[in-house]
Amino acid sequence: MYGELSPPQRLLLGAGPSNLDPRVLRALTAPMVGHLDPYFLDVLDETSDLLRYAFKTKNRLTMAISGTGSAGMEGAICNVVERGDEVVVCVSGFFGERMLEIVDRCGGKCVEVRADWGEIITKEAVEEALSNSSAKVVWIVHGGTSTGVLQPLRDIARVVREYDSLLLVDAVTSLGGCELDVDGFGIDLCYSASQKCLNCPPGLAPITVSERAMERVRNRETKVQSWYLDLSEIERYWLESNRVYHHTAPLLLIYALREALRLLREEGLEERWKRHERNSLALIRGLEAMGLEVYPKAYRCPALTAVSIPDGVDDQSVRRRLREEYGITISGGLGALKGKVWRIGLMGINSTERNVIVFLEALERVLKREGYPLKLGEGVSAAIEAFARN
Amino acid sequence: MYGELSPPQRLLLGAGPSNLDPRVLRALTAPMVGHLDPYFLDVLDETSDLLRYAFKTKNRLTMAISGTGSAGMEGAICNVVERGDEVVVCVSGFFGERMLEIVDRCGGKCVEVRADWGEIITKEAVEEALSNSSAKVVWIVHGGTSTGVLQPLRDIARVVREYDSLLLVDAVTSLGGCELDVDGFGIDLCYSASQKCLNCPPGLAPITVSERAMERVRNRETKVQSWYLDLSEIERYWLESNRVYHHTAPLLLIYALREALRLLREEGLEERWKRHERNSLALIRGLEAMGLEVYPKAYRCPALTAVSIPDGVDDQSVRRRLREEYGITISGGLGALKGKVWRIGLMGINSTERNVIVFLEALERVLKREGYPLKLGEGVSAAIEAFARN
Numbered sequence: 001m002y003g004e005l006s007p008p009q010r011l012l013l014g015a016g017p018s019n020l021d022p023r024v025l026r027a028l029t030a031p032m033v034g035h036l037d038p039y040f041l042d043v044l045d046e047t048s049d050l051l052r053y054a055f056k057t058k059n060r061l062t063m064a065i066s067g068t069g070s071a072g073m074e075g076a077i078c079n080v081v082e083r084g085d086e087v088v089v090c091v092s093g094f095f096g097e098r099m100l101e102i103v104d105r106c107g108g109k110c111v112e113v114r115a116d117w118g119e120i121i122t123k124e125a126v127e128e129a130l131s132n133s134s135a136k137v138v139w140i141v142h143g144g145t146s147t148g149v150l151q152p153l154r155d156i157a158r159v160v161r162e163y164d165s166l167l168l169v170d171a172v173t174s175l176g177g178c179e180l181d182v183d184g185f186g187i188d189l190c191y192s193a194s195q196k197c198l199n200c201p202p203g204l205a206p207i208t209v210s211e212r213a214m215e216r217v218r219n220r221e222t223k224v225q226s227w228y229l230d231l232s233e234i235e236r237y238w239l240e241s242n243r244v245y246h247h248t249a250p251l252l253l254i255y256a257l258r259e260a261l262r263l264l265r266e267e268g269l270e271e272r273w274k275r276h277e278r279n280s281l282a283l284i285r286g287l288e289a290m291g292l293e294v295y296p297k298a299y300r301c302p303a304l305t306a307v308s309i310p311d312g313v314d315d316q317s318v319r320r321r322l323r324e325e326y327g328i329t330i331s332g333g334l335g336a337l338k339g340k341v342w343r344i345g346l347m348g349i350n351s352t353e354r355n356v357i358v359f360l361e362a363l364e365r366v367l368k369r370e371g372y373p374l375k376l377g378e379g380v381s382a383a384i385e386a387f388a389r390n
Numbered sequence: 391m392y393g394e395l396s397p398p399q400r401l402l403l404g405a406g407p408s409n410l411d412p413r414v415l416r417a418l419t420a421p422m423v424g425h426l427d428p429y430f431l432d433v434l435d436e437t438s439d440l441l442r443y444a445f446k447t448k449n450r451l452t453m454a455i456s457g458t459g460s461a462g463m464e465g466a467i468c469n470v471v472e473r474g475d476e477v478v479v480c481v482s483g484f485f486g487e488r489m490l491e492i493v494d495r496c497g498g499k500c501v502e503v504r505a506d507w508g509e510i511i512t513k514e515a516v517e518e519a520l521s522n523s524s525a526k527v528v529w530i531v532h533g534g535t536s537t538g539v540l541q542p543l544r545d546i547a548r549v550v551r552e553y554d555s556l557l558l559v560d561a562v563t564s565l566g567g568c569e570l571d572v573d574g575f576g577i578d579l580c581y582s583a584s585q586k587c588l589n590c591p592p593g594l595a596p597i598t599v600s601e602r603a604m605e606r607v608r609n610r611e612t613k614v615q616s617w618y619l620d621l622s623e624i625e626r627y628w629l630e631s632n633r634v635y636h637h638t639a640p641l642l643l644i645y646a647l648r649e650a651l652r653l654l655r656e657e658g659l660e661e662r663w664k665r666h667e668r669n670s671l672a673l674i675r676g677l678e679a680m681g682l683e684v685y686p687k688a689y690r691c692p693a694l695t696a697v698s699i700p701d702g703v704d705d706q707s708v709r710r711r712l713r714e715e716y717g718i719t720i721s722g723g724l725g726a727l728k729g730k731v732w733r734i735g736l737m738g739i740n741s742t743e744r745n746v747i748v749f750l751e752a753l754e755r756v757l758k759r760e761g762y763p764l765k766l767g768e769g770v771s772a773a774i775e776a777f778a779r780n
Contacts, residue, residue, distance in 0.1 A: 002436050002652050005645055007421045007429050014424055017638060028418055028642070031397045032591065034404055034719045039397050046392050066593065067457045067618060070637035074618045102617045195638060201422065203456065203593050203640035225615055227492045228457060228464045245724070247460035248407060248585060250593035252418070253640075255395055262392050329424045334635070 050261035069193030072205025083107030143174030148306030157186035177303030289382030459583030462595025473497030533564030538696030547576035567693035679772030
C-alpha cells in the first residue's frame, strides 16, 4: 500500500529547492550524535564561523533558525518589533505582501513602500517613509524570489542608518549566489534559507544580527511573542559557552549546512558570485534569442531569472513537459505573476554552463511542440556565444 | 581549518534524538524533487495517512509542522488560544514550566494544575481547575520527557469533554513507543517529534487535530499570532487538493518520516508498544539490582526511564565515561532534576534486548570505576532473568 520511496531524478532549476551537492548529501548521512554532544557543539561553532564568511559579517549572533526561510522571515520581525511599533515594509513582490501579513500578526503597524513588481525600491521612497513615520525598522528583500529582481542596498542602508533605524534584509534567494556584504552594506539583520544557493535540503534559516539590533532586542519592553523563534533564547544554545538547551537542533540539517558552507569557502564568495553572473547572462541571451522577455528590465538577480510567458503559450503544459519529458523542474509565477512568468533558478552547483545549455535545449523543444514559433537551436547558440565572449 | 565532518559513532540512549533506522537514513538520500512536484504531493498524502495510523485517529488534519517538537508545542497553543483566554496547564515536569512561558507569550492566562515532578496529574485536579475558571483548553504531557512518567489520559479526557473543553496532549516522547490512542482517549490535539520513538532526524513535529478543535481555530476572532505555525494556512498546502504554497516543506525530513512510519506500520503499533514495555521492564530490573532507584514510583514511560543518581556519584563524570569509553549517550536531568537523575531512552529501534544488556554492562563498569559499590554482573543478570520471564 505504501511502496518503497523512489522519487524521480529532477534537475531542479526552479526558485528552490536546488539540487544537493553530493558532499552535502554525504554529510547528511554522517552518524548522528546528541544535540549536547561535545562533537556537535564544535559543529555549531564552526557553522557559525562559516556563516559569518558567507554573510560577510563579524556579527557574533550568526546561526541558523530551526525552520525554513519563512521561519527566518517571521523570526526576524517578531524579535525586533513590539505591539504598536511602526515598521517600514518594502513591497515589490509576493514576499513583501506576505511580510505585511506577518508584521500585522506581530502587532506591528505597516508603513508600506511600494514599487511595481519587477522594479526596485528607491532610497528616496524609503527616506520618505521614515521621515513621515515613527518607524525604526525597515524590511526589504534582496533577491526577489517572485520577481527575479536584485535590489541594491547600499544607499538604502545609509538612509536607514541616518534615521537611526534597523535594516532587515531577506536574502533567501541571494545568499551564496549574488553579491551580499552584510557589514559592508550596513545591514542589521539578514536571514536566508538553506535550499537555494547553498544546495542544502530545506529546513534551516541562517540568520545574522548586528550588535545594534540585538541591543534593541535585549531592551524590549515585552517578550518576543514566539518562544521558538526568540533569538535571545536560541543564542544561549548556539553561541554561549555554557550551552543552555532550548530545543533539539535539527542535527543532520546542520551537518549539511556546515558542509555546504565549506564548499562555498573552498570556491570563494567572489568566484561564486562571478560564476552565477556569467551563467545567468548566458541564460538571458539564450531566452532573448528565442524571443522571450526577461521580466525585470534591469537589476536582475543572477540566481533567479524570471521570464515572461509568451502570449498563447500554456504555462502548465510547458512546465509539465519539461518535468516529464526532460526531468527539469522550473517554477511558475507566484501571486500576481501566476501564469505570467516562469522562474528559472541557477543556484549554487546548479549554476553551470552545462545546465544553461541543457535547459535552453529542452525549453526550445517544448515550446516548439506547444506551437510557439521559433527556430530550434537559436537559444542554445546565443548562449554558447555569450559563454565564448565571457 | 574546517575539517571533514566525521562524528563519532554513538549509541543514543538519552531522551532523544535516538539513532536512525538504516532505512530512514536511506530515505534521506533519495533524490529531492520540488515541493510542488506531483510525486512529492503524493508523499505528503501518504505521510498524513501513515501518521493517522501512528496517532490512531481519523482526524483529517494530520500532518507535520516544519520545526522541532518545540515548534509543535508552540503551534498547538497559539492556534487554539486567543489573547486573554484562560488555559489549564498541567505542570509536573520541565516542559510544563516551559508551557507556562509559551502560553504567556501567546497572550493566554495560565490556570496551573501542579503535581510533584515524577507524579501524575489527577482528573480531580483538572476538574477543579475547569470548574473554577473559564478555561476551554487543557494542555498536558503524555510521556514526561524530563521525568519518565507516563500520564494516564482517558479519565482526564472524559472530564475535559464534560466541560466542553479541548484536550491538547504533548506526545513528544510517547508517539510510537507507548500506548497512545488519539481518538479512543478523546484527545483533540496531539503533537510529537520526529527524533524520539520514530527514529528520524530532528526537525519535524507531527500533529493531529480533531474537527472540534479545528472549528475553534476557524472561528477565532483574531488571527493566529504566528503565520509560520498557522494550521489553517499549513493545511492548505498539506491537505487540500488545490495545493497552496505556504513555505518550502523540509522535503528530505518528510521522506524520512514517511519511511519511519512505514516501518512502524510493518511492525504494528501494539507489537511496538509491547516491545518497548518488555525492554524497559528489563532495564528497570537491572538498574534496581544495582541498587539504583527509578525516579517515578509508578506510571513509568516505557520509552524513557529516569533513574536517580546515587549520592556521591558524579553525574557528569559518569556520562562522560559512558560516552567516551563506551560510545553511549544518556541524558542528564533538566531543570529541577539537573544533577539528580539520568534519563535513559529506549526509543524505537533502540529498544532492544541487546541495548539493555550493553548499556547495563557499561553502566556497571563505569559506576564501579567511579567508586560506587556494586558487584559487576548483578544488573546484567537481573535483566537477563527479566527477559527470560517475559
